[in-house]
Amino acid sequence: MSILSASLGLTRYRIIEEVPKELLQQVPEKLHKFCMVDIDATAEERSFGWTNFDDMLDMNWTQSPPEKGEFFAFKLRLDTRRIAPAVLKKHYTVALNKELAQNKEQGKEYVSRDRKRELKEQVTLRLRARSLPIPAVFDVIWNPSENRVYLDTTNAKVRALFEDHFALTFDLHLEPLTPFFMAMDVLGEEAAPRLENLDPTIFV
Numbered sequence: 001m002s003i004l005s006a007s008l009g010l011t012r013y014r015i016i017e018e019v020p021k022e023l024l025q026q027v028p029e030k031l032h033k034f035c036m037v038d039i040d041a042t043a044e045e046r047s048f049g050w051t052n053f054d055d056m057l058d059m060n061w062t063q064s065p066p067e068k069g070e071f072f073a074f075k076l077r078l079d080t081r082r083i084a085p086a087v088l089k090k091h092y093t094v095a096l097n098k099e100l101a102q103n104k105e106q107g108k109e110y111v112s113r114d115r116k117r118e119l120k121e122q123v124t125l126r127l128r129a130r131s132l133p134i135p136a137v138f139d140v141i142w143n144p145s146e147n148r149v150y151l152d153t154t155n156a157k158v159r160a161l162f163e164d165h166f167a168l169t170f171d172l173h174l175e176p177l178t179p180f181f182m183a184m185d186v187l188g189e190e191a192a193p194r195l196e197n198l199d200p201t202i203f204v
Helices: 021-025 027-033 085-105 113-130 156-170 179-187 189-196
Strands: 011-015 046-052 071-080 134-143 148-151 174-176
Touching (some): 021 027, 027 156, 046 156, 071 156, 085 113, 156 174
Antiparallel strands (some): 011 148, 011 174, 071 134, 134 148
């Protein structure tokens, strides 16, 4: 899904710290430093990082810059290798049976727990190397003038990954703009005690 879609799930943030002007000038450099690293030719399980808003394969921003008028626009890309549990179970069972047969030839009637764990790790790595990572991309819009950042997902795991990687990249920390904090933006900090005592209402 793209942030340009007709409908989407959107998480809104504010940046807690005051953002220095010199940091805004360094955004392209920092995006490149913490960009996505391709794992197609490896057996790595997961990789993530920033990439071009206009082309998820462009980790060097050769197609277009992240500056879009007064905004910064980029993507968080997450590549994950997934092995179906049934596939892992099948290949692990084959390897275990082979190991057990070899042990029986040597007079052993079992495979140790440590060896079973080692076999499972070996099978997992072998299967990962044979599978292609599945890419997922999430659009990010940063509005420096309003101190707001928008992420086009509400998935809790992706949000946590994004928040941590944003903090690592820019040394800035994000606070989700929940209805509570948005109400405080309008009413002021002094409204916090009243807001905390409000009961949620279902409008049906």
